Amino acid sequence: MNYRHAFHAGNFADVFKHALLTRILFYLLRKPTPMRYIDTHAGIGLYDLTSPQALRSGESKQGIERILTTQFEAPVRELLQPWLDQVHSCADATGKACYPGSPLLAAQLLRPQDRLILCELHKDDRRLLTRHMGRDARLKVIEMDGYMGLKAFVPPMERRGLVLIDPPFEQPDEFEFLAEGFLAAYRRWPTGTYSLWYPLKHPSQAHHLAHHLIASGVKRLLRMEMDICAWRAEGPLTGCGFLLVNPPHVLAEEAQALLPALTHALAIGEGADWRLEQLAGE
Numbered sequence: 001m002n003y004r005h006a007f008h009a010g011n012f013a014d015v016f017k018h019a020l021l022t023r024i025l026f027y028l029l030r031k032p033t034p035m036r037y038i039d040t041h042a043g044i045g046l047y048d049l050t051s052p053q054a055l056r057s058g059e060s061k062q063g064i065e066r067i068l069t070t071q072f073e074a075p076v077r078e079l080l081q082p083w084l085d086q087v088h089s090c091a092d093a094t095g096k097a098c099y100p101g102s103p104l105l106a107a108q109l110l111r112p113q114d115r116l117i118l119c120e121l122h123k124d125d126r127r128l129l130t131r132h133m134g135r136d137a138r139l140k141v142i143e144m145d146g147y148m149g150l151k152a153f154v155p156p157m158e159r160r161g162l163v164l165i166d167p168p169f170e171q172p173d174e175f176e177f178l179a180e181g182f183l184a185a186y187r188r189w190p191t192g193t194y195s196l197w198y199p200l201k202h203p204s205q206a207h208h209l210a211h212h213l214i215a216s217g218v219k220r221l222l223r224m225e226m227d228i229c230a231w232r233a234e235g236p237l238t239g240c241g242f243l244l245v246n247p248p249h250v251l252a253e254e255a256q257a258l259l260p261a262l263t264h265a266l267a268i269g270e271g272a273d274w275r276l277e278q279l280a281g282e
């Protein structure tokens with residue numbers, strides 16, 4: 001486990017992931033009944049963008065820092081606002097340039113009646129996550145393999161909620177683990193909302209993943225992807241995607257506005273593009 005998210009926090013892939021994640025939570029939180037948020041690969045929750053790791057990679061400069069200086073059209077600004085409010089409140093609370101990861105973002109948005117399960121396998125990162133999340137009776141931080149976490153905690157007793165599966169893709173078989181882990185959870189809880197993040201390093205892997213899920217009978221499957229320049233076989237990541245299962249109905253419409261605006265703001269060269277497809281219906 002060499003991957004440390006501190007080198008990548010606030011990059012274009014985090015922007016894509018967290019802006020969409022906030023929209024999903026925003027709709028789930030409209031119903032007063034309790035929900036559960038399960039983050040299988042949680043990271044450390046809070047990232048100091050002035051840390052040596054963040055400065056070494058400089059990735060947030062092409063990510064959140066661009067977003068914070070872009071003038072978006074009003075409809076896009078409104079869609080981004082709930083997420084950007086959390087980014088700002090994080091900086092206000094710490095007095096530093098900080099960036100909230102998915103667990104902190106979810107914890108800030110969730111209500112007293114909701115619960116969070118956060119799995120993080122790396123010992124040091126789990127310690128940092130525990131520290132960054134603070135005392136919060138709504139949440140459990142567990143040093144555990146995320147796919148084991150899916151087995152242990154899905155379905156949640158609330159029978160409402162969101163699962164984020166966001167592995168580091170260090171292992172050559174990660175796409176297979178992701179598919180199998182998700183499908184086993186989906187069979188036990190087919191009405192849950194799931195978000196599966198993936199890198200577009202080798203786009204055929206993402207293509208196979210989607211087809212495997214469709215062939216396995218997954219319904220209400222939406223795919224969103226973004227490239228910040230034309231695809232490159234080598235070098236840093238330039239594209240990523242989300243497979244969303246049982247997303248809120250309005251999400252596709254919102255993504256039609258968000259994805260072009262984010263792609264435009266985050267583009268680093270020719271070939272920047274976005275895609276949105278409903279892969280399987282009801």
Ligand SMILES: C[S@@+](CC[C@H](N)C(=O)[O-])C[C@H]1O[C@@H](n2cnc3c(N)ncnc32)[C@H](O)[C@@H]1O
Pocket residue numbers: 001003004005017039040041042043044045100101102103119120121122125144145146147166167168
């Ligand atoms: C991409 S980062 C997570 C980022 C986080 N979800 C966010 O959006 O802020 C992936 C995390 O998974 C952790 N990890 C690696 N293998 C794992 C496993 N098998 N189970 C749980 N966590 C794992 C890594 O230590 C890393 O912190």
